[in-house]
Amino acid sequence: MSAGRPPAERAARLLRWYPRPWRDRYGAEFTELLISDIEERPRSVRRAVDVARGGLVARLTQAGLAGCPLAAPGRAVTPQLRYRQVSASLGSLGGVLAAFLMAGAALWSGLVIDRQALPPLARPATALLATDVISVAMLALLALAAAAALPVLATLAVRFWAGGRAVRKALRRPAAVLLAGVTFLFIGGRHFENGWPGTGGHGSFVPAGLAAFEWATSLSVSAYWAHPAGFFASFPRPEVYWMGTSPLALAASVIAAVILIRRAGLPSRVLAFEVRLATAACAVMPVVFGAAACWVATSGGSHPAGGLPLPFHAGLIDLACTALLALALPLAAQAARTARRELRLAQGRA
């Protein structure tokens, strides 16, 4: 096995756990240490686990979720490097928030549709309360996301038109992917929102157009994926294509947006503003999760024998969405915490 390979080769394999910027900075010296360690102790599970864990931490650091920014050898960490780390943290938080909003929108759509299916007196109080709380919190998150996007877009526009050729080259491709992805989602969402079951009054204070669009863009979050035969039989072919491609478009858009945030070189004042919004978003996200978890935990009554699920019954897809919401909370909190710490250090307020 690997214990028979030359130490240099084994060290090089272990080094692959680390991201490229870390390897560029520490790779050569770390490899030398690994070679010496391997020569001294040819077999060591502890070393392999330790290096894998260290590599994971380095990757989390690169994503702005842990640790400190890397400095050049013999140089201190400059405020610019710390601001870059703040951008990385905010980019990761944006990605987490997008996944959170997608799962939240899917849950919310289901609740609102179920509310229409029952007469007012038959609606369970917990589910009604959860729907209203999630509605308010989701609207707040969307407002925060919109407020966060505006200064980033303005900075990108300035960088793109006033920046040099290198800046434009770095921004061009992710900007094109983001534009294409958002356009696709917008056109597709507007088209498929016509099938929104809430048309004609969905009984919620979320504006009807926004509710329908949210429902259409989260159509892909469906339990039908687990039953391919039922999936293809239940939906018209264009809707099947939409459900297959919209998550890809969303993922591409989010990745492009994260790259743009990292490359935009946002000014410190914009970063400070974004960090405040990130903190506010982290305060609102648990409200969505709490309401969803309350509903899932109390949804109780399920399928009548051999029939369709009762309204407000939480199925597996709702459980999965709630689990995703729960997973997003610590990630978002960690990203916001890292962003706040690095911003404080960059501004000399350690």
Add this chain to the structure above:
Amino acid sequence: MPKRERAPADDGAGLAGFGRYAGPATLILSSLADGPKHGYALTKDVEEFAGVRLAPGTLYEALARLESQGLTEALESADRRRPYRLTAAGAVALQAHLDAQRRATEVGLRRLNANRVTE
């Protein structure tokens, strides 16, 4: 009621934010207090004076943090083994951290000895 002894707050601000890396960081700074060393020499020195073998990943995580906080700095090197040295800020942070540890150690030993006498 026995008199409660309160140790002064840890003023080792330089290592206060290191969390789980405070242990490896203290060992590394203590080793570098003796002069610059590269990764492998650090590992051997720490093993010799503390009986702890720092695994490579842990060593470099702590080194990267120390370097980013300005407590150590990398030196130029002709070969691939880059040595590190303690900075002035690193010496201050190490001194403060070790003083705080010594105070805690003294309190612990004094209480242990007092209980032995009582028994």
